[in-house]
Amino acid sequence: MASSLTRDSASTAGPEKTFLGHPRGLANLFMTEMWERYSFYGMRALLVLYLSASVAKGGLGFDTATAVAIYSVYNAMVYLLALPGGWFGDRVWGARKTVAISGTIIMIGHFLLALPMEISFFIGLAFIAAGSGLLKANISTMVGHLYRDKNDPRRDGGFTIFYMGINLGAFAAPLSIGLVGQKVNWHLGFAMAGVGMALGLAFFLLGFRNLAPESSQVPAPLSDTERAGLIKKVLVWLAVAAVAYGFVGFSGKLSIDWVLWPLTILGLVLPAWYLIRIKRDSDLEPVERSRMSAYVWFFVAAAVFWGIYDQTGSTLSLFAEHNTDLSLLGWDFPASYFQSLNPLYVMALAPVFAWLWVALARRGKEPSTLVKFTQGLVLVGASFFVMMLAQAASAGGVKVTPLWLAAVYLIQTVGELTLSPVGLSLTTKLAPQKYASQMMGVWFLAVTAGDSVIALLQLVGAPTDTTWWFASQGALAVIAGVAIFMYRRKVQPLMGGVH
Numbered sequence: 001m002a003s004s005l006t007r008d009s010a011s012t013a014g015p016e017k018t019f020l021g022h023p024r025g026l027a028n029l030f031m032t033e034m035w036e037r038y039s040f041y042g043m044r045a046l047l048v049l050y051l052s053a054s055v056a057k058g059g060l061g062f063d064t065a066t067a068v069a070i071y072s073v074y075n076a077m078v079y080l081l082a083l084p085g086g087w088f089g090d091r092v093w094g095a096r097k098t099v100a101i102s103g104t105i106i107m108i109g110h111f112l113l114a115l116p117m118e119i120s121f122f123i124g125l126a127f128i129a130a131g132s133g134l135l136k137a138n139i140s141t142m143v144g145h146l147y148r149d150k151n152d153p154r155r156d157g158g159f160t161i162f163y164m165g166i167n168l169g170a171f172a173a174p175l176s177i178g179l180v181g182q183k184v185n186w187h188l189g190f191a192m193a194g195v196g197m198a199l200g201l202a203f204f205l206l207g208f209r210n211l212a213p214e215s216s217q218v219p220a221p222l223s224d225t226e227r228a229g230l231i232k233k234v235l236v237w238l239a240v241a242a243v244a245y246g247f248v249g250f251s252g253k254l255s256i257d258w259v260l261w262p263l264t265i266l267g268l269v270l271p272a273w274y275l276i277r278i279k280r281d282s283d284l285e286p287v288e289r290s291r292m293s294a295y296v297w298f299f300v301a302a303a304v305f306w307g308i309y310d311q312t313g314s315t316l317s318l319f320a321e322h323n324t325d326l327s328l329l330g331w332d333f334p335a336s337y338f339q340s341l342n343p344l345y346v347m348a349l350a351p352v353f354a355w356l357w358v359a360l361a362r363r364g365k366e367p368s369t370l371v372k373f374t375q376g377l378v379l380v381g382a383s384f385f386v387m388m389l390a391q392a393a394s395a396g397g398v399k400v401t402p403l404w405l406a407a408v409y410l411i412q413t414v415g416e417l418t419l420s421p422v423g424l425s426l427t428t429k430l431a432p433q434k435y436a437s438q439m440m441g442v443w444f445l446a447v448t449a450g451d452s453v454i455a456l457l458q459l460v461g462a463p464t465d466t467t468w469w470f471a472s473q474g475a476l477a478v479i480a481g482v483a484i485f486m487y488r489r490k491v492q493p494l495m496g497g498v499h
Contacts, residue, residue, distance in 0.1 A: 022158045023146040028207025030165040033139055035200030036103065037169030039110055039193040040132060041343075042177030045336040047071055048314045049321055050186050058186050060118060062256075064318060064465065065458040069260050071314040072455035074129055076267040080448040081133025083274075083441035089138040091222050095145070096208070096215040098138045103201040105131030110194030114187045122259075124190075137441065145212035169196075170343035178336025260459060267452030271445035275299065278435055278442070287496040288432040294494035295430045297484060299446050301373050302423055304480045307450030308380050308473050309412055313339060314454075315464040316387070316405065322465075323394035324402055338405050345413035353417045369426050370492065374485040376419025381477030383411040388470040430495065 019027035051067035053059025062070070089098040105127050112124030143162050147155045173196070181189020222230065248254045278284075279292040320326070320335035327333070360366040367375070390404035423443060431439035463469060484491070 020161065022154055022161065023210070023212075025146050025207060025210035025212065026143065026158055026161060028203050028210055029139060029143055029146075030162055031203035032099070032103070032200045032207075033162060034165035034169040035196045035203065036106065036132075036135060036139075037166045038173045038177075039106065039169075039196040039200070040128075040173075041170040041339065042173030042181075042196065043110060043113065043128065043190060043193040044071075044075075044313050045174040045178045045317070045339040046181040046186065046189050047074070048317050049182065049335065052318060053186075060121070065461060065463075066256065066260075068311075068314045068318070068464055069264075069455045069458035070125075070256070072310070072451045072458065073260055073263045073267070074125055075310055075313075076448045076451035076455065077129040077263060078132045078136070079444040079451075080267060080270065081130055082137045082444045083133075083438070085134040085137035086141075086438070086441050088134060089141065090219050092218065094216050094218045095138040095142050096211060099135055099142065099204060100201070102131040102134035102138070103197060103204060106135065107194055107197040107201060110190055110197055114191035114194060116187055136444075142211060142215045145214040148212070164347070167343040167347050171340050171347070174336045174339035178334055178339065182334040182336055257459070260455065264452050264455045264459060267448045268456070271299075271303075271442075271449045274442060274445060278432065281432070281434065283434055284432050290494045291430040291496045292432065294491050294496075295427075297487075297491050298369075298373060298423065298426060298430075299442075299449075301377055301480050301484055302419070302443070302446035303449040303453070304477055305377055305380050305415070305419055305450070306447040307453050308384060308477055309416065310447065310451050311454065312342060312409065312412065315469070316408065318464070319387070319390070319394075320402075320405055323391070323398075323400060324405060325399040326402065328402055338402070338409065341406060341409040342413050342416075345410055346417070349413060349417055353421075368488070368492075369422055370484055370488040372418050372422045374481040376415045376422075377477045377481030377484070379411055379415030379418065381474040381481065383408045383415070384470045384474030384477065386411065388467045388474060391465070391467045391470055 017024045019025075019030075048067050048071045050059050051062045051070055052064055053061070055061040085098070085102070089095045092098075093101065109124040109127030109131060112120045112127060115121070115124075140159075140162070143159060144155075147158065173193075177189045177192045177196075180192055245254065245258070248258055275292070275296060279289060279296075284292070317335060317338065320338050324335070326335060357366055386404065386408050390400055390408070393404070394400045423446075424440075427439050427443040435442075458464070
């Protein structure tokens, strides 16, 4: 993926010392992201298992539907908060300060989870969601700041190294945090996640001098009037929420549903409102509005994909715990170990796909964006048809071979590599000029919408341990993929020359 442009070393940022030929700050951001992802995926590997484990086993004892709903809402909020996270970096604190504050919030959240109290657990979960949203939107921006020349040939390679840190952290986390959490003590596992974030924060703070000066700047700071107005609005909404929940609390009817339902509805309404707001903006050129009409198709398709894909840590994790023989060739392992399969597959297959697209493009045979989206949806749908078979095979309390889940994760990863990078690239191509930066946050809202749909299904009582659950969603994904393929000749002209 490296650019063929001639290297101009005088145009790049950073001190003379390098990290694998890149600005020194890349090492600090790599370690920060690796340890942050270690904490994030380590905790997530335990989350639904801890929520659904009986109190006698040290868990919270929620029923399966509630546990999956909590997991889905939490995941939805992480991606929803990436949008205001980017706004904070651009208008309030700057990227560097935002990452430092968000890392601290995440670390506190994990250590709150480590306390054996239900109230501290949910406060900690809120901290982690808020901190992850703030960090996610800003740390990648800081990688870009290291290369002052946007045509620096090292730029793509730098992001490749950075994203390798994500998968290394995600791979190692379930193998260590999952093992300790499930086999020793849940709260000790959560504490390990806190230690991981503390290490990431330490690497970040110690590497301040290696980061680009732009990372400390606030690109479009709020005026005093805007700041005062914003604070007033926040205080008003906080007061409304406090009064509403105080009333419910005093009535004795306060339950977890009073949190899950509003957040689920927010996760569905806000993405729709944001897309409509952009599409109807009178400042947009006709071609930009047309492109946004095309983007809605891809957004809905992505929401279907992520709603299914993100169940790797919820319904599939529970299937691993209750319906899978957790031994292979005489080796026993905890259910959370399955969460390491996706990053392992990504590290193995991502270079293959990068080579494949280039090779096909040279022959004029690379699939179009629409076809790649179709492939991704059909594959994730196929993975749930495999899960349907696995669920049927586990009827009557039979423990099925772990190879079922290994195959499901492999199919989903291939689908992810087909759809996710393409979706990111497409978002930048179809984005109106006025919303060029914000559109990456809009792409994350597809995850929010998909996870919110799963949460909604759980809140209305849809069972997750049936062949119907997997078959219906598998069919929905395949139908969505086929619909995009069938209507490609109508969608393509709306894309305004983007292929």
